[in-house]
Amino acid sequence: MTQIDGHGGDLALAALRGFGVEELFTLSGAHVFPLYDAAHKNGVRIVDVRHEQSAVFAAEAVAKLQRRPGLAVLTAGPGVTNGVSGLTSASFNGAPVVVIGGRAPQFRWGSGSLQEMDHLPIVRAVTKHAETIFATDEVYSRMQAAALAALTPHRGPVFVDLPLEVVFSQADGVDAAPAPAVPHEEADPDEVARAVRLLAAAQRPVIVAGSDVWAGHATAALREAAEALRVPVFANGMGRGTLPPSHALAFSRARKAAFGGADVIAVVGTPLDFRLGFGDFGGAQVVHVTDAPSQRAGHVTPAAAPSGDLRAILAAFASYTGLVADHEEWIEALRAAEDAGRAREQQALEADTDPIKPSRVYGELRKVLAEDAVTIGDGGDFVSYAGKYLEPSQPGTWLDPGPYGCLGTGMGYAMGARVTYPDRQICVLMGDGAAGFSLMDVESLVRQQLPVVIVVGNNGIWGLEKHPMRNIYGYDVAADLQPGLRYDDVVKALGGAGETVEKPGDLAGAFDRAFASGVPYLVNVLTDPEDAYPRSSNLA
Structure with a gap:
């Protein structure tokens, strides 16, 4: 059996590389510096973000697209708690995400070190496995076991945190077994x-x-x-x-x-x-x-x-x-029913209205998306239309928040998709409500040269709530956003590019420019706030 030497970060990353991990997503924190050191020494790509939830969402995208562990590394305390929505999303979606958390030193536990908290009670409910490793020479084997748990059906996220002295300390002559095969249960x-x-x-x-x-x-x-x-x-x-x-x-x-x-x-x-x-x-x-x-x-x-x-x-x-x-x-x-449905929707896909109908946005996108494009949904009504009108030609090319329905996945998913597929079209479909959760991470995309196209359906409301509340009560509250906001200007300020579209006839040119730009490019489409997705399913 091979033996390896190294600090806790070296051992953790070596165990995960055996399962195909070649990148980690993170927001910098001193508790996890040895993991960065290990990545730097071994050519593992580090992609850093502006909010930890994006790191976990990016790892989830990698896990789902590549069907192997996606890795997020989070510093102690708020770094971990900021990632909990991403862990929960991965749990609902059965994604084999591995989250490594930093942790205050165990030898001083209870004395009030910076960000001293026990993460495990917080994350256990949304992970398949959660543990703290207290000995450096156990990091390799236990990290390997955690990754295997993530991959074993039914797949899901795992969490491991490493106290400061464990991840910084050195261990020599650690047994490094190859990554074991993933077990599959035999059906009756x-x-x-x-x-x-x-x-x-x-x-x-x-x-x-x-x-x-x-x-x-x-x-x-x-x-x-x-x-x-x-x-x-x-x-x-x-x-x-x-x-x-x-x-x-x-x-x-x-x-x-x-x-x-x-x-x-x-x-x-x-x-x-x-x-x-x-x-x-x-x-x-x-x-x-x-x-x-x-x-x-x-x-x-x-x-x-x-x-x-x-x-x-x-x-x-x-x-x-x-x-x-x-x-x-x-x-x-x-x-016959399928053909009739397609015939009925054709008029919606070509709607020449002012304001623009969401259906027309997708009618134009269908013309420019390649067969292997990865489309990412992050929103409510606007993304519901995407699910209705966009038809992936290949499996493994559609990402949405899944049954957990967490907004803010878009920029993280975009990072994971772009890292996975450097040469494909990556298109994020985002409601203007969802834009408020993660748009700052466009800066992460720009800085690390990860071009994607972002299409915002900007109707100035929380459409998934406003219309139903009106139907129930005859009025609505807490469901309005500032109309006409220039989300494209936000992206420009962060180093990307973009434009606002107000007329249906301008959509095609805007999409052509976006996909040709080679930078994060946001097409801000002002859509009809009175248009409500015809939802028939019972959500509860």
Whole structure:
């Protein structure tokens, strides 16, 4: 077995590099200087931010896009607490984020050192694993175990903090085992067989592909299963693009017809939460396929619920040799509903109105986004329109806050996406409310030469709250922002570029200039405050 020497920072980073970590996101703090030293000596990229939440969101983006640990390093006390929203987002999204926190020295604990606090009670509720390491020679093995926990389905964030004397102290001759393989639970074969029989025998089956299909490297297996069984596929989260929009079994506009008419719905790799009507599909039987037993729905009794390695489960679906019902009439009916939905939306995508409708913004963006562009949603109503009108052509190219719904992810996600893909289009879709959470981190993008395009739908209100409150009470409060704010001027002041667009006909030119600029570029689109996203789902 190889042995290594070094301080606590050297050992922690060496353990994580075995899992593919090649960058860390941080906001500078003296408690974690040895981690910076280790990164500097070993060519690990350091990306620093203006608020710790952006560091954790950036690590989450890397974790989701690259399907390996994303690393955030946070200084003690407020550095850690500022990162809690990012940890919670990663928990809801099943992202294998590793957060290393600095910690006041243990030998002086209780004496009132700077930022002396026990972080673990704060982070335990939103992590898979949280611990403090008190011995330098244990840092390598325990950091390795933490990263493995993050990657083991169901994936999620872990937190490790290192007291000052542990991370600065030297250890020699530490055993450095290679990174172990990630374990995958084997699904009950009887439950898998029950699930595939239900799908195959159904007259009107549907598959919903979620983020864990991407995270579990199961996109090809899902496509093969859908094609073998001839089942229409819908998607949410990072499952979007599992089948390209041109595929005969890919649907997005016929969801109401599908969920209302299906007799069996297989939900694969996503929870039965508010995004899917809490699993209440009328008379349809539900098959819930998850990557770990902990993800099985407790509020629904599925007809089948296989749990384990999604690739293996879906491969079993694809290789099914029993009788498969004829689904062609059902597919044709959904295709008719899909085509009708697309025809209805075409007018919205071309709307020539003053003020600009959000739908027109996406009608123009669809023309300029490359097939491998990474699109990032950070907002309420404006981003809901993005989910409706933008169709990823490839899996793993859509990032949004997920079911936690935390605003402020945009700049961190943009950093993680740009670090992952230096040559792709990276486009952040941001409401003007969301812009208030993280726009200062444009300076981090500019300083570290991380160009992205930011499109702000600027309607001067908290649209997700204003319109519903009016409907409930007949008035609204605490739902207005300053109309017409020049968020593009903020970006210019921080070293980027941008412009404000007030007329629909000016959108195309603005987007062309943005993607050609090679700098962080914000297109500030003044949109119609009276336009409310037609939300039909029950959020609670």
